[in-house]
Amino acid sequence: MLVLGLETTCDETAAAVVRREGDGPGQILSNVVRAQLEEHAAFGGVVPEIAARAHVEALDGVIAAALSQANVGLRELDGVAAAAGPGLVGGVIVGLTAAKALAIVAQKPFVAVNHLEAHALTARLTDGVAFPYLLLLASGGHTQLIAVLGVGQHVRLGTTVDDALGEAFDKVAKMLGLGYPGGPEVERRATGGDPARFAFPRPMFGRAEPDFSLSGLKTAVRLAAERIAPLSEQDVDDLCASFQAAATDVVANRVRAGYRLFSARFGLPSAIVAAGGVAANQSIRMALKRLSGELGRRLVAPPLALCGDNGAMIAWAGAERLALGLSDDLDFAPRPRWPL
Numbered sequence: 416m417l418v419l420g421l422e423t424t425c426d427e428t429a430a431a432v433v434r435r436e437g438d439g440p441g442q443i444l445s446n447v448v449r450a451q452l453e454e455h456a457a458f459g460g461v462v463p464e465i466a467a468r469a470h471v472e473a474l475d476g477v478i479a480a481a482l483s484q485a486n487v488g489l490r491e492l493d494g495v496a497a498a499a500g501p502g503l504v505g506g507v508i509v510g511l512t513a514a515k516a517l518a519i520v521a522q523k524p525f526v527a528v529n530h531l532e533a534h535a536l537t538a539r540l541t542d543g544v545a546f547p548y549l550l551l552l553a554s555g556g557h558t559q560l561i562a563v564l565g566v567g568q569h570v571r572l573g574t575t576v577d578d579a580l581g582e583a584f585d586k587v588a589k590m591l592g593l594g595y596p597g598g599p600e601v602e603r604r605a606t607g608g609d610p611a612r613f614a615f616p617r618p619m620f621g622r623a624e625p626d627f628s629l630s631g632l633k634t635a636v637r638l639a640a641e642r643i644a645p646l647s648e649q650d651v652d653d654l655c656a657s658f659q660a661a662a663t664d665v666v667a668n669r670v671r672a673g674y675r676l677f678s679a680r681f682g683l684p685s686a687i688v689a690a691g692g693v694a695a696n697q698s699i700r701m702a703l704k705r706l707s708g709e710l711g712r713r714l715v716a717p718p719l720a721l722c723g724d725n726g727a728m729i730a731w732a733g734a735e736r737l738a739l740g741l742s743d744d745l746d747f748a749p750r751p752r753w754p755l
């Protein structure tokens with residue numbers, strides 16, 4: 416089965432062609448991502464109106480590149496998928512409309528994909544992970560622990576009561592004068608810093624419910640930065656390292672709580688899966704690797720290129736639905752809010 420997937424929910428314009436055969440991992444024939452970094456850099460965050468316009472301008476070229484790199488014609492596709500949310504409505508409309516038009520031209524089914532489910536299913540694309548599994552979904556807008564029981568079958572075990580994990584990285588980066596998106600910048604600066612210089616709080620540590628709270632940690636970083644200002648380069652490195660150490664401890668502790676709850680309710684998960692942009696963080700990956708080893712479970716974290724937003728995960732989620740006989744009507748409306 417060959418599926419084209421489009422992703423336009425935030426600040427990446429992406430298209431990809433993926434092949435799904437049987438129950439094993441999928442094959443990525445092309446995965447074209449055009450990030451809108453320069454467009455939003457000056458604003459320190461994504462500006463929805465600018466994002467929507469940039470998607471309009473880039474999408475045709477990105478789709479053409481994805482089809483030609485995969486060496487696949489429109490008519491050879493078995494379906495066209497687009498992320499229909501959650502995300503910025505302007506961008507979602509662009510991708511959704513394009514996918515519907517292509518489905519009409521190709522005379523193939525259209526699939527509306529939940530962006531979060533696409534992140535969640537990436538571990539099946541890359542590693543053929545069997546259901547059920549425990550998922551940590553951590554991005555700029557979401558921080559959730561989810562029991563993934565099947566396609567379209569998820570149980571949320573815990574979530575953040577305030578900031579998302581990626582949002583905390585982005586806000587710390589912003590207050591330290593680092594670039595956007597902040598996660599990769601904070602991680603880069605942390606490598607030269609002392610993780611033990613600042614004893615930042617580990618909110619929710621030890622709680623049985625696998626929830627997160629990150630705003631107190633973020634505030635602690637701001638107060639420490641204000642206390643020692645003006646900041647030297649080394650101060651910034653140390654603040655980043657100490658923040659990342661605290662965030663990493665929190666993640667490992669909360670995933671452990673999620674694992675306990677999962678096991679009590681659903682039995683042993685086939686794997687622990689990390690997904691979303693924050694899963695690119697090496698410190699967090701290493702901590703999850705250690706935890707998984709201790710629990711005797713496999714850790715599956717997508718390769719870096721598939722952690723952030725991309726078209727391959729949308730195409731794959733579309734293929735998973737098509738394989739179950741699921742597709743959507745052409746009047747499917749954008750869902751800027753669409754919880755898993």
Ligand code: KG4
Pocket residue numbers: 425553554555556557580581582584585596597598599602691692693694695696697722723724
């Ligand atoms: O999944 P994603 O690409 O977009 C959505 O939010 O849906 O995630 C982006 C988020 C941003 O907050 C970014 O700062 C964070 O993931 N991120 C990271 C790293 N790379 C990206 N956070 C920590 N460490 C990283 N290496």
Ligand code: ZN
Pocket residue numbers: 530534554691692723724
């Ligand atoms: Zn995402």
